[in-house]
Each structure stands twice: as C-alpha cells, then as structure tokens.
Amino acid sequence: ILNVEQSPQSLHVQEGDSTNFTCSFPSSNFYALHWYRWETAKSPEALFVMTLNGDEKKKGRISATLNTKEGYSYLYIKGSQPEDSATYLCAFYGGSNYKLTFGKGTLLTVNP
Amino acid sequence: EPEVTQTPSHQVTQMGQEVILRCVPISNHLYFYWYRQILGQKVEFLVSFYNNEISEKSEIFDDQFSVERPDGSNFTLKIRSTKLEDSAMYFCATGDRSNQPQHFGDGTRLSIL
Numbered sequence: 001i002l003n004v005e006q007s008p009q010s011l012h013v014q015e016g017d018s019t020n021f022t023c024s025f026p027s028s029n030f031y032a033l034h035w036y037r038w039e040t041a042k043s044p045e046a047l048f049v050m051t052l053n054g055d056e057k058k059k060g061r062i063s064a065t066l067n068t069k070e071g072y073s074y075l076y077i078k079g080s081q082p083e084d085s086a087t088y089l090c091a092f093y094g095g096s097n098y099k100l101t102f103g104k105g106t107l108l109t110v111n112p
Numbered sequence: 113e114p115e116v117t118q119t120p121s122h123q124v125t126q127m128g129q130e131v132i133l134r135c136v137p138i139s140n141h142l143y144f145y146w147y148r149q150i151l152g153q154k155v156e157f158l159v160s161f162y163n164n165e166i167s168e169k170s171e172i173f174d175d176q177f178s179v180e181r182p183d184g185s186n187f188t189l190k191i192r193s194t195k196l197e198d199s200a201m202y203f204c205a206t207g208d209r210s211n212q213p214q215h216f217g218d219g220t221r222l223s224i225l
Contacts, residue, residue: 046213
C-alpha cells in the first residue's frame with residue numbers, strides 16, 4: 001500500500017502571511033507528483049505536475065519544490081489571500097500503474 | 113476552457129438498487145478515471161480506463177462496479193446492488209496522457225438510503 005502523507009492537516013493564516021506545507025511519498029518507483037487545489041463545492045484543479053528531482057514550479061504566488069530521493073514536496077504560498085482558502089491535495093504517480101494515490105490534503109484557511 | 117461534466121450532481125438511491133453515474137470527458141482526452149471520497153476521508157482511486165479497457169483498478173473496484181464508454185463519448189460508472197457504504201462523492205477525471213494533470217468533474221454525490 002502506497003503511503004502519501006500531508007502535513008499539517010489544517011492551517012489558519014492571516015491575509016498577507018506566507019505559508020508552506022508538506023507532502024511525503026514513496027521514494028521508490030517515482031514517476032510524478034501532482035498538486036491539486038480543491039475549493040469547497042468545486043472540483044479539484046491541477047496546480048503542478050512535477051517529475052524531476054530538484055524541480056521547482058511556480059504559478060503566480062504559489063510554488064512547489066520536489067525531492068524524489070527523500071520523498072517529499074513542499075508547496076509554498078506567498079502573501080496568502082482569502083481566495084487561496086482551499087484544500088491542497090498532493091498525489092503520487094508511480095509509473096508502473098495508471099493511478100494516482102492521494103494524500104488527505106491540507107485545509108488552508110486565510111482570514112482577511 | 114474545456115470541462116469534464118458529470119451527471120447527476122446528486123443521486124439518492126435505495127440500498128440494493130443499481131446506479132449509473134455519467135461523465136462526459138474533454139474531447140481529446142484518452143485516459144479516464146473514477147475516484148471517490150467518503151465524507152471525511154481521502155480521495156480514493158477506483159479505476160482507470162484507456163483504449164476501451166480497464167488499465168488499473170483498486171481493491172475497492174470489485175464485481176459490484178463496472179465502467180464503459182457506451183457511445184464513445186460518455187464514460188459511465190455502474191454500481192450494482194448498492195450498499196450503504198457506497199455513499200460518497202464520486203469524481204470522474206480525464207487526461208490526455210497518463211502522466212499529465214488530470215481534469216476533474218464537479219462530482220456526483222451518491223446517497224444510499
């Protein structure tokens with residue numbers, strides 16, 4: 001059974017704060033690591049797909065790093081805004097099968 | 113931007129009945145997936161479908177479940193003889209390649225009474 005863990009489970013920050021959270025995943029048979037943002041009453045929306053060790057991706061105020069050797073990825077949000085409030089899911093893709101294994105997510109609440 | 117659409121948005125069914133959940137994928141996508149999320153739990157993979165056949169399925173996806181593309185556009189998940197524990201949010205996702213981001217529908221909330 002693949003273990004994908006995310007921490008913290010939930011996070012409350014003030015508008016303007018920068019924040020980060022962690023996804024840990026198996027370091028063997030790695031193919032890709034996906035990050036999704038999931039707002040309440042909407043569908044998960046893809047943020048990044050990361051494949052290479054040391055990869056760093058950026059989308060506006062959100063960025064992510066990847067360490068495949070030790071099996072972790074960080075997601076950073078700079079200057080959080082209330083509209084960033086959502087659950088952030090990471091998912092491990094091991095190329096030997098056609099499926100994503102999701103973590104439980106980090107619920108971010110940004111207070112105005 | 114193209115979207116994955118799912119119908120119905122909410123389905124209420126008596127235990128033991130059959131349900132069919134429908135998904136219309138993005139038109140050039142070739143990889144199709146079903147996931148479910150039981151309230152308070154992780155999003156769980158059910159099945160992936162490529163080239164008109166199942167490419168991977170989880171231990172959850174037993175004989176009670178089946179998938180098909182009956183008309184080449186809709187992608188359906190059928191649950192035979194539903195149980196109370198099948199109550200969950202079911203998400204369809206599609207992708208143009210196996211290692212690319214998946215595009216999710218808004219989900220169908222299935223409630224078994």
